[in-house]
Amino acid sequence: MVSAIKQVPEPRPGGSAVPGGSVGRGTAEETERPTTANTARTSSGTEQPAKQETGPGVGNSHAGLAEQGEQAAGPDSPADTSGPERVTLTWIRTRTRIWARRALILALRVFRLVVTGLRHIGPGFRLLWRAILKRWRRSLEFRTVLTTLVLAMVSFMVVGAYLSNQIANNLFQERLAQAESETRYNVKQVQDTFDGAQVTDQSSVITLVYDTLNAVEGRGSVIQRRYVFEAMPEQTKPRNRWVESRASDQLTIRVIPPELRKAVQQSGKDQYWASMEFPVGTEDRPGIAVGNKVTFNGTVYELYLIYDLNTAQKTLNEIQNVLWAGGAALVLMIGGVAWYVTRNVVSPVSHAAVVSEKLAAGQLQERMVVKGEDEMARLGASFNHMAASLQEQITQLATLSQMQQRFVSDVSHELRTPLTTVRMAAEVLYDARDEFDPINKRSAELLYNQVERFQSLLSDLLEISRFDAGAAMLDAEPQDIFQVVAGVVEGAAPVAAQYGSEVRLNSRQKSIVVEMDSRRIDRIIRNLLLNALEHGEGKPVHISVGANHEAVAVCVRDYGIGMTQAEAARVFDRFWRADPARARTTGGSGLGLSIAAEDTKLHGGWLQAWGRKGSGSNFRLTLPLRQGGTIIKSPLQLEPADIGFSATTSERRLLVLETPERLKPASESSQDSPLDDGMAATQDNNSDPGTKGPTAPAERGAQPAQSREARDGQSPSDGVSEGEAP
Amino acid sequence: MKARILVVDDDEALAEMIGIVLRNDGFEPVFCADGGQALDVFRSSKPDLVLLDLMLPGSDGIEVCRNIRSESDVPIVMLTAKSDTSDVVRGLESGADDYVPKPFKPAELVARVRARLRPGEQKAPETLKIADVTIDVAGHMVTRGNERISLTPLEFDLLVALARKPWQVFTRELLLEQVWGYRHAADTRLVNVHVQRLRSKIERDPEAPEVVLTVRGVGYKAGA
Numbered sequence: 001m002v003s004a005i006k007q008v009p010e011p012r013p014g015g016s017a018v019p020g021g022s023v024g025r026g027t028a029e030e031t032e033r034p035t036t037a038n039t040a041r042t043s044s045g046t047e048q049p050a051k052q053e054t055g056p057g058v059g060n061s062h063a064g065l066a067e068q069g070e071q072a073a074g075p076d077s078p079a080d081t082s083g084p085e086r087v088t089l090t091w092i093r094t095r096t097r098i099w100a101r102r103a104l105i106l107a108l109r110v111f112r113l114v115v116t117g118l119r120h121i122g123p124g125f126r127l128l129w130r131a132i133l134k135r136w137r138r139s140l141e142f143r144t145v146l147t148t149l150v151l152a153m154v155s156f157m158v159v160g161a162y163l164s165n166q167i168a169n170n171l172f173q174e175r176l177a178q179a180e181s182e183t184r185y186n187v188k189q190v191q192d193t194f195d196g197a198q199v200t201d202q203s204s205v206i207t208l209v210y211d212t213l214n215a216v217e218g219r220g221s222v223i224q225r226r227y228v229f230e231a232m233p234e235q236t237k238p239r240n241r242w243v244e245s246r247a248s249d250q251l252t253i254r255v256i257p258p259e260l261r262k263a264v265q266q267s268g269k270d271q272y273w274a275s276m277e278f279p280v281g282t283e284d285r286p287g288i289a290v291g292n293k294v295t296f297n298g299t300v301y302e303l304y305l306i307y308d309l310n311t312a313q314k315t316l317n318e319i320q321n322v323l324w325a326g327g328a329a330l331v332l333m334i335g336g337v338a339w340y341v342t343r344n345v346v347s348p349v350s351h352a353a354v355v356s357e358k359l360a361a362g363q364l365q366e367r368m369v370v371k372g373e374d375e376m377a378r379l380g381a382s383f384n385h386m387a388a389s390l391q392e393q394i395t396q397l398a399t400l401s402q403m404q405q406r407f408v409s410d411v412s413h414e415l416r417t418p419l420t421t422v423r424m425a426a427e428v429l430y431d432a433r434d435e436f437d438p439i440n441k442r443s444a445e446l447l448y449n450q451v452e453r454f455q456s457l458l459s460d461l462l463e464i465s466r467f468d469a470g471a472a473m474l475d476a477e478p479q480d481i482f483q484v485v486a487g488v489v490e491g492a493a494p495v496a497a498q499y500g501s502e503v504r505l506n507s508r509q510k511s512i513v514v515e516m517d518s519r520r521i522d523r524i525i526r527n528l529l530l531n532a533l534e535h536g537e538g539k540p541v542h543i544s545v546g547a548n549h550e551a552v553a554v555c556v557r558d559y560g561i562g563m564t565q566a567e568a569a570r571v572f573d574r575f576w577r578a579d580p581a582r583a584r585t586t587g588g589s590g591l592g593l594s595i596a597a598e599d600t601k602l603h604g605g606w607l608q609a610w611g612r613k614g615s616g617s618n619f620r621l622t623l624p625l626r627q628g629g630t631i632i633k634s635p636l637q638l639e640p641a642d643i644g645f646s647a648t649t650s651e652r653r654l655l656v657l658e659t660p661e662r663l664k665p666a667s668e669s670s671q672d673s674p675l676d677d678g679m680a681a682t683q684d685n686n687s688d689p690g691t692k693g694p695t696a697p698a699e700r701g702a703q704p705a706q707s708r709e710a711r712d713g714q715s716p717s718d719g720v721s722e723g724e725a726p
Numbered sequence: 727m728k729a730r731i732l733v734v735d736d737d738e739a740l741a742e743m744i745g746i747v748l749r750n751d752g753f754e755p756v757f758c759a760d761g762g763q764a765l766d767v768f769r770s771s772k773p774d775l776v777l778l779d780l781m782l783p784g785s786d787g788i789e790v791c792r793n794i795r796s797e798s799d800v801p802i803v804m805l806t807a808k809s810d811t812s813d814v815v816r817g818l819e820s821g822a823d824d825y826v827p828k829p830f831k832p833a834e835l836v837a838r839v840r841a842r843l844r845p846g847e848q849k850a851p852e853t854l855k856i857a858d859v860t861i862d863v864a865g866h867m868v869t870r871g872n873e874r875i876s877l878t879p880l881e882f883d884l885l886v887a888l889a890r891k892p893w894q895v896f897t898r899e900l901l902l903e904q905v906w907g908y909r910h911a912a913d914t915r916l917v918n919v920h921v922q923r924l925r926s927k928i929e930r931d932p933e934a935p936e937v938v939l940t941v942r943g944v945g946y947k948a949g950a
Contacts, residue, residue, distance in 0.1 A: 412807055416807040416828040416829050417737045417740055417807060417828060418737075418739065418740075419828070419829045420740055420743075420807075420828040420829035420830060421737070421739045421743045422829075423829045423830075423831065424740075424743045424744070424746075424747055424830075424831070424832045424835075425743055427831055427832050427833075428746065428747065428750075428832065455829050475915075478942060478943040479943065480943065480944075483897070483899070487899075513943045518914070519913070
């Protein structure tokens with residue numbers, strides 16, 4: 001047996017063996033072919049990792065074949081596509097599968113974490129998500145950094161995948177070339193040994209064959225290559241064929257891809273290779289199987305040498321780990337750089353935003369910090385310039401306004417002091433007029449009246465100029481509007497008597513507390529009432545008060561000469577008169593309604609006028625119940641309901657719209673009235689014919705004294721409607 | 727006896743006119759045209775009432791008002807051409823009892839003066855109590871425990887008006903009528919300012935009043 005080993009001849013140095021030579025040439029051509037092909041297939045391999053991951057037994061079932069020799073000439077031949085590039089692919093797939101498994105495990109863990117997290121901090125997570133979304137919308141910095149990170153990650157992944165594949169490919173090609181040349185050498189040696197062997201008895205033959213094959217595994221503790229040795233099927237079995245098959249450790253012929261076997265069986269003396277997986281211990285290892293035929297004692301055997309790719313795989317894993325780690329670090333660094341750069345660019349902008357917000361809020365002395373000479377510094381400088389000129393103008397305006405106020409105040413004093421003297425003197429004369437002769441008496445009367453008129457004109461002018469200067473201040477506090485209205489009606493009683501008009505107060509409510517400057521509201525209503533009396537031609541004047549939950553309205557309606565729509569639009573203009581030829585009987589300044597409009601504006605309310613020639617006019621004052629409140633709808637309609645159905649379409653529409661409001665039960669409207677400040681809302685059902693039925697008096701939280709006070713305050717309004725008429 | 731009235735006004739025409747009106751109604755006017763001398767004239771003439779113009783040369787009317795108030799409870803009525811809230815309130819806060827805005831009618835002025843000069847009606851011995859404050863109406867004295875609280879006549883009248891009807895909520899208008907003697911609606915700020923001044927004197931904590939309570943949206947009432 002030992003001698004049999006020794007009989008193994010040395011390989012011929014010249015390579016004169018025809019098969020060997022042909023293989024060598026074939027390999028030279030071959031080495032180029034799969035390289036390009038593999039490169040071409042690389043991307044497709046990485047594109048579908050998941051698919052490959054799920055595909056079972058990819059490595060074996062799809063093992064490609066590398067044909068050598070003459071068949072290898074055409075790189076683009078159809079045989080090629082299912083050929084060697086697949087082999088590399090298999091290997092890549094193996095790796096991909098490992099990676100995909102890791103990724104899957106990681107993804108599962110993350111998913112489980114997210115799910116448990118969601119269960120525990122569901123609302124918190126939603127809040128966080130909303131916060132991130134908000135940040136995304138509002139922060140340029142955040143957006144830029146996040147976008148940069150994502151893009152960097154994507155680009156790194158593309159580059160990393162390419163690099164990783166390229167490295168894998170090169171490693172594989174190197175190993176393949178090595179495997180092929182080693183196989184060639186070893187096969188040749190085995191064949192030489194077999195050729196020179198003396199077939200004597202069974203045991204020596206077996207020993208020879210086994211020893212020869214074992215020698216292929218290489219010397220040393222590490223197995224350099226494994227082998228599978230199998231007699232080719234379908235051949236006549238000679239008498240003295242003692243060896244059927246033989247393989248390294250646990251291997252069998254089944255680990256060899258069938259395609260490779262087929263190729264080896266069908267060809268002559270050519271060498272083929274395929275990627276495959278083979279078991280070592282419990283794990284499957286990637287490898288390359290290179291197959292050829294050897295003949296021994298008349299029997300043709302298939303000899304496959306299997307080269308372990310595990311080391312290459314480990315190297316590749318290492319390289320990939322380094323690559324990914326480096327990539328992650330790089331991405332983080334890019335993120336950091338992006339954050340830094342964005343911050344540098346954005347922080348002056350956000351600083352400018354903060355400063356301009358402060359400027360807008362009235363902090364006019366705010367300025368931007370200007371550093372350097374770059375674009376940001378220019379922006380800052382011009383911003384500061386703008387702020388400075390803005391501040392200057394605003395200060396100037398404020399000074400002007402102050403001067404104006406001061407002027408108004410001074411004029412007020414300077415004019416009023418002599419006017420007071422004149423007025424007192426006029427009154428003394430007026431009081432003594434009965435002692436004068438008729439001419440002097442009339443003069444004293446004229447003097448007295450005109451001084452009065454002069455005084456009212458002056459005070460109106462001063463009031464208007466105070467509005468214009470923005471010096472008018474609202475001194476609002478909660479008060480019952482009925483007290484104000486009653487006071488006005490009482491005060492205007494002499495004038496009403498003079499015109500012969502009856503003033504009637506209509507309301508469903510008894511008390512409506514409004515946050516208002518009662519001095520100004522008194523002035524508005526007085527103006528409206530006197531105006532109505534003046535133009536009322538002696539017909540009754542109706543005052544209606546109504547409230548909803550947000551506003552209170554006072555309507556002053558007269559049935560006098562009325563006015564056109566165009567006139568109604570101009571009625572609040574200063575010194576405007578409907579009919580210039582009309583005698584200025586009451587000697588109004590012509591500023592009354594303008595002041596009323598300004599007073600209303602100060603309260604944040606509405607003052608509107610409606611009129612029709614011959615049908616009289618209606619003025620409506622609407623005030624928010626609380627200062628700063630908004631009015632959506634006035635509780636009373638501007639267009640009087642009593643105007644009848646001769647109205648135009650639009651007017652009728654208004655009428656219809658307002659009807660439900662007017663028919664609302666009194667109890668409902670009483671709920672609308674504000675009661676929270678302890679004022680009692682007492683109701684009766686006699687003041688307004690439109691009131692539906694009696695309701696229980698609501699005295700929520702009111703003390704007896706208060707409710708009596710409320711009725712006391714109300715008492716004039718009931719009496720006034722008729723009582724003040726002559 | 728004629729009530730003596732000190733008229734402090736730099737406008738001679740107006741002062742003279744006021745003098746004519748006052749004399750006509752049976753008062754004895756004393757004049758002072760300079761704010762700086764107002765206090766001296768006040769001390770020497772010992773008037774029953776001061777009519778004070780807010781805008782004076784030399785010394786501000788408000789300053790004069792404060793000086794007079796610091797040494798006397800004599801009623802002070804301001805004559806003011808400024809109807810701006812801040813000026814009126816400042817005048818009232820410096821110690822004036824009432825004010826008459828220019829231009830005023832003679833009758834108006836006289837009514838204001840008379841209201842402040844109302845001779846103390848013959849009051850029956852009467853003792854009122856609000857919270858822990860005791861009011862001796864006839865003796866014009868307000869005490870908390872043994873501590874005497876000094877009030878101006880107007881503040882005293884205000885307190886008495888509230889204390890006499892502790893069950894009633896007084897609107898500002900009602901107080902104007904009862905305490906100041908206005909028959910028509912007037913400036914309710916008068917009431918606000920004087921209630922604040924009264925509180926600063928009689929309340930333990932003016933921020934949380936116990937004697938004079940505010941009834942939101944209506945007016946004031948006496949504390950329990």
